[in-house]
Amino acid sequence: MKIEHSYTFKSIPREVLWRTIQDKEVLKRTLPGCKSFVEVEDNVFESELGISIGPVKGIFTGDVRQVDRKEPEFYRLLVTGKGKPGEIDADAEMVLLETEEGTVLQCLADVKLTGILASVGQRVMSGIAKVVIGQFFKEIDKEAKQLV
Amino acid sequence: MAIENVNVKVKINGKERCAKVEPRTLLTHYIRDDLGLTGTHIGCDTSQCGACSVMVDGEVVKSCTVLAVQADGSEITTVEGLGDVNNLHPIQQGFWEKHGLQCGYCTPGVMMAMVGLLKQNPDPSDEEIREGLEGVICRCTGYQFIVEAVKHAAQIMRESEVQLVGEER
Amino acid sequence: MKKVVGARLKRKEDPKLITGNGYFSDDIQLPGMLHAAILRSPHAHAMIKSINVEEALKAPGVVAIYTGKDLEGKIGPVPSSWLVPGCNLKEAPQYPLAIDRVRYVGDGVALVIAEGRYAVRDAMYLIDVEYETLSPAVGQKQSMQIDAPLVHDDIENNIAFHWKAGEIPEEVCENAEVAIRQSFYIQRVAPSPIETRAAIGQYNPGSGELTLWCTSQNPHIHRMVLSGVLGISEAKLRVIAPDMGGGFGGKIGVYPDEALVGYAARDLGRPVKWIEERNEHFTASNYGRDEVLDVELFGKRDGTLGAIRVKNTHNVGAYLSTMGPGVSTIDFGLMVTGCYKIPYASCETFGVYTNTTPTDAYRGAGKPEATYQIERAIDLFAKEIGMDPIELRRKNFVQKEEFPFTNAQGLLYDSGDYEKPLAKALEMLDYNKFRETQKELRKQGKLIGIGFSTYVELCGFGPSKVAGAIGFQGGVWENATVRVHPSGKVTVYSGTSPHGQGHATTFGQVVAEKLGLPMDDIELVFGDTKAISMGWGTYGSRSVAVGGTAVSIATDRVIEKAKKIAAHELEAPVEDLVFEKGIFSVKGAQGFERTFQEIAKSANMAWNLPEGLEPSLEAQSFFDPENFVYPFGAHIAVVEVDKETGQIEVKRYVAVDDVGRVINPLTAEGQVHGGIAQGIGQALWEGAVYNEEGQLLTGTFMDYALPKARFFPEIETAFTETLSPVNPLGAKGIGETGTTASTPAIMNAVMDALEPYGIKDIEMPLTPEKVWRAISESEGK
Structure with missing residues (x-):
């Protein structure tokens, strides 16, 4: 499942957005359904996420890795998670672009789902995933505004 | 963490019954496993097929998507409460007479749904019956004889003014 | 009576x-x-x-x-x-x-x-x-490629079997005036009991x-x-x-x-x-179908069909299911010529392992696929030569006087009269008037189409020696015991195993008529290996033709024995005994009678039996038919396509089936309705979908579309009765006719509706999106 989403952080400089989105305390607060988020090594986090997508609910445990970091414009996020309804394996490219309005964050993700998670409503799931990502960006936006 | 079982009391097919169940028990499992009324069936787990349909306080409800505790204190009618072999409800007569069932698995739920329909619309057209069947799935009949069965039942009910289930009998 | x-x-x-x-x-x-x-x-x-x-x-x-x-x-x-x-x-x-x-x-x-x-x-x-x-192997064609991941390491190219039947002389194809080449994907569907x-x-x-x-x-x-x-x-x-x-095969x-x-x-x-x-x-749970069919139909401009060559690439899933290998080979490959006199046929089938749930028999098993490809191809052929699709069918039908008829693949069709149900269906529909209406509506911009499917099916599985020859790991005869209790009430044990078809009623009718008993006096027992000595179950439209026949023969044997007892009691020769409406009487001697119940008591008490006759009144039959049975018929669908949305509405559906002797028209119609609903389901809505990782995307009834009541018009049914000579009942088989006939009827109707756009084929299921895209693309051309 491919997901494309972009969000414009109005009047937020790219460096500020980078700092916000890299701050693990901020992430812990803003990641949807985040129950725990612990840095186990550099840029590798163990997390527990409660996810509820339509009829499928569950707690996913897994790790989040940041790789290929090019401050302040690019990083890749690798997420693997495992829960009762199945497994998640996501590879997301995050691009931060400077524009006149502010900073545009583009997320280009390839998400693989298994088990029940895959077989229930996956064909509508990319829409739902966009909503979830959108919520996350909104929360980040709030956090970033405080730093400007 | 043990959660205490709760007592769920209902009036089902005119009889007071109660059983202690886990709070997460689905109404359908409560009816089938705890009260032993196995006429109500489970077909899909996601409330599409309607095989589990029962009447709760006069409303048609898919019992696989309701918790037993939500039905505590309510009046329930299941297929067993429609009528027995010697005293069939018009909907049962219709299904038998018009061959509205083949395997008979979805039938109890479909009949309950149609009792609900006839309550709102005592003289439905073919089209209205087909629309009324939206919440149920029958894989055997292709629905045509179900439509006939419902029409037949409606006719019997109109002719004999039989009281509907979910009202005082 | x-x-x-x-x-x-x-x-x-x-x-x-x-x-x-x-x-x-x-x-x-x-x-x-x-x-x-x-x-x-x-x-x-x-x-x-x-x-x-x-x-x-x-x-x-x-x-x-x-x-x-x-x-x-x-x-x-x-x-x-x-x-x-x-x-x-x-x-x-x-x-x-x-x-x-x-x-x-x-x-x-x-x-x-x-x-x-x-x-x-x-x-x-x-x-x-x-x-x-x-890495998973997904999709049969891809999984046969050299670099595809192997489902089982020791099975090369994931090929589970490679089967061939029939030869066509090269010149027949080379010299053909018309050659229709088309691929069809019979998508994977879930039987979904x-x-x-x-x-x-x-x-x-x-x-x-x-x-x-x-x-x-x-x-x-x-x-x-x-x-x-x-x-x-x-x-x-x-x-x-x-x-x-x-069950439906699942x-x-x-x-x-x-x-x-x-x-x-x-x-x-x-x-x-x-x-x-x-x-x-x-x-x-096993799925049905999932076969890619590459079809070539050869013939002359005058509509004479010469040969059909088919390649079936069958996704068998990760393991071979109980009946899976027989579906795309025997059931499919021997029936590719359908009800037509096509002199040559060949079929090559590849069974391919993939990392998906296994596929097995689903209502019709192989025959719906065989019917689909020939019925679709014949419509394409008719379009190509500008002939009415009905005329082309009639021209190539096996004729009534040619039965028993051996088809190009060697199967012997027992009996048939293919014109009869077609004529009846056309009459029910008023075909000529329909074509006029269609012209009118097309002028108004409405897309109305009509589709035909004239089919023949291989049913009544079957002669055991054939089953052995085709590798079926079982016999396919059938067993029945008719046990008469002292009161004259009867219990019948059958080796078939109904699950909605209503055998207790139809088999009961056979016994009731023969014994002159009320239906309530007859109980049927199925599905228990301890009660029933042996049997082979219910599938392949075999229950009445094989199991019902066993019941009929066992009942005859009961009567034969009862006659001996009655003759003994009435002091008359057995040859003079008549048994009618439950009464044994002596020819020409009024008043000398015994009821069936009296003889049941005599037999069970055994106080006074003829010399050498054993007590009790019970008989068994193990019936092994000498051939399969071949029901046939004509289905016609009328559809309207909404060109703005691609939505298809089935406006009329006429089904005339010939299933030999109809024992109970009510349950027979029920079987036809149900089968048609499933076959239309395949054409328009159903389909199991896997993504490239082998993940199933259709795992609930929210994601897999089963037909609902409002999707159908009232189905108009009728029967013609051409008895089978294979069994004494004259019965053929009815459970699978609807699924076999309806899928191509609907497809042909939609393609007819889309004729103004020059659209030849769309992959099933015909979701509004696919139809809309096909229309849009053709408009863009």
Whole structure:
């Protein structure tokens, strides 16, 4: 499942957005359904996420890795998670672009789902995933505004 | 963490019954496993097929998507409460007479749904019956004889003014 | 007295079903019963690195957990029952639980047994399995490629079998004036009985008897196969099919799950119940179809058909199912010429392993696919030469006087009159008027189309010697016992195993008519291997033609014996005895009579029997037909396509079927309706979808579209009756005619509607999106 989403952080400089989105305390607060988020090594986090997508609910445990970091414009996020309804394996490219309005964050993700998670409503799931990502960006936006 | 079982009391097919169940028990499992009324069936787990349909306080409800505790204190009618072999409800007569069932698995739920329909619309057209069947799935009949069965039942009910289930009998 | 055979009687089986007194698998409650759940692979293809059951074992109520490794050497692989010869068939062993590698989403990994329905699932989710994922093989054509991942390491190119039948001389194809070439994908569909599968095992350690209730269309096949898998004598294994909520082929298969439940019940010495969930069903129960058909139809400009060449690439899934290999070979490949006199035919079938749930028989099994390709191809041919599709069909029909007719692939069609149902259907529809209306409506911009399907089906499985020759691992004769009690009431035991078809009624009618008894005096017993000596179950539209015939013959034998007793009591020669309407009388001698009930008593008491005659009144028949039976018919669909949305509405549907003798028109019509609904489902809505990772995307009824009531118009049915010479009833088979005929009828109708756009084919199911895109693309041209 491919997901494309972009969000414009109005009047937020790219460096500020980078700092916000890299701050693990901020992430812990803003990641949807985040129950725990612990840095186990550099840029590798163990997390527990409660996810509820339509009829499928569950707690996913897994790790989040940041790789290929090019401050302040690019990083890749690798997420693997495992829960009762199945497994998640996501590879997301995050691009931060400077524009006149502010900073545009583009997320280009390839998400693989298994088990029940895959077989229930996956064909509508990319829409739902966009909503979830959108919520996350909104929360980040709030956090970033405080730093400007 | 043990959660205490709760007592769920209902009036089902005119009889007071109660059983202690886990709070997460689905109404359908409560009816089938705890009260032993196995006429109500489970077909899909996601409330599409309607095989589990029962009447709760006069409303048609898919019992696989309701918790037993939500039905505590309510009046329930299941297929067993429609009528027995010697005293069939018009909907049962219709299904038998018009061959509205083949395997008979979805039938109890479909009949309950149609009792609900006839309550709102005592003289439905073919089209209205087909629309009324939206919440149920029958894989055997292709629905045509179900439509006939419902029409037949409606006719019997109109002719004999039989009281509907979910009202005082 | 009115004839009972042929009467529109309401069913004997209904009173219990409409009052909630059916007895389905999940209704079974046994003392001390445990619940089972099967942890299934979330991956299409992966190595199992480790399975940690520690946490799960500590969960409340857990009694036992078994993994594939625990069961190694204790329980054998579940074999396929159709080992088609001459096709280099390679059967990979399917162990009841995966040992070190999972091969499809839904492959069993661990069996959990616990006290209670909910506790067992709680525990199941605590099992921690570590997988190392492998690339999956998905899609049959891709999986045959040299670089495709292998489902089974030792099976090259994933080819499970490569079968060929029929030869066409090269010049026939080369010199053909017209050649139609078209590929069709008969997409994977889920049989979807509303009751999922289930198994309940109970073991008696004293007697060593294991009783297994399971959702089986053929309990004796289950007993035969499972006795081998479990290492238990057939005499100690009792398989019972209780009331069943449909099957449609999905419950023919002997599945690993049933073996697991039997094993656990025996191992633990306590009853064990397993009820499949719907989402689980979508991953763990066999699918139907999934065949890519590359079709070439050759002929002349005048409409004479010369040859048909077909390649079928069949996705068999990760393992060979019980009947899977026979579907795309024997059932399909020998029927590719349909009801037409095409002199040459050839079929080449590849069975291909993929990392998906296995495919097996689904209502019609091979015949709907065969009918689809010929009926679609013939329409394309008609378009090509500018001939009316009906005229082309008529020109090539096997003619009435040519029966019995041997088709190009060597099958002997028993009897037929293909013009008869077609003429009747055209009359019901008023064809000529329809074409005029169509022209008018087209002028108004409305897209109305008409589609035909004239079909013939291979049914009544079948002669056992043929079954042996085609590799079926069983006989396909049928057995019946007719037992007359002292009161004259009758119990009939049949080896068929109905699950909605209404055999108690139709078989009862056969017996009632012969014995002159009321229907209420006759009870039918099915589905219990301890009560019924042997039998082969219900599938392939065989029950009436083979099982019903056995019932009929056994009843005749009862009458024959009863006549001897009556003759003895009436002191008349047997030849002078007449039996009518339940009364034995002596020809020409008024007043000398015995009722059937009196003779039943005499036979059972045995106070005064003819010299040398054994007591009791009971007879058995083991009927093995000499040929298959070939029902046929004509279906016509009228559809309207909304060009703005691509939505298709079925406006009319006319079905005229010839299934030989119709025993009960009411239940026969019911079978036709149900079959048509499923066949239209295939054409328009249904389809199982896997993504490139082998993940199933259609795992609930929210994602997999089953037909609803409002999708259909009133179906107009009629029968013509051309008796079969193969059995004394003259019956053919009806269960699968609807699914066989309706899919191409609908497709042809939609293509006719889309003719103004020059659209020749759209892949099924014809969702509005696909139709809309096809229209848009053609407008863009």
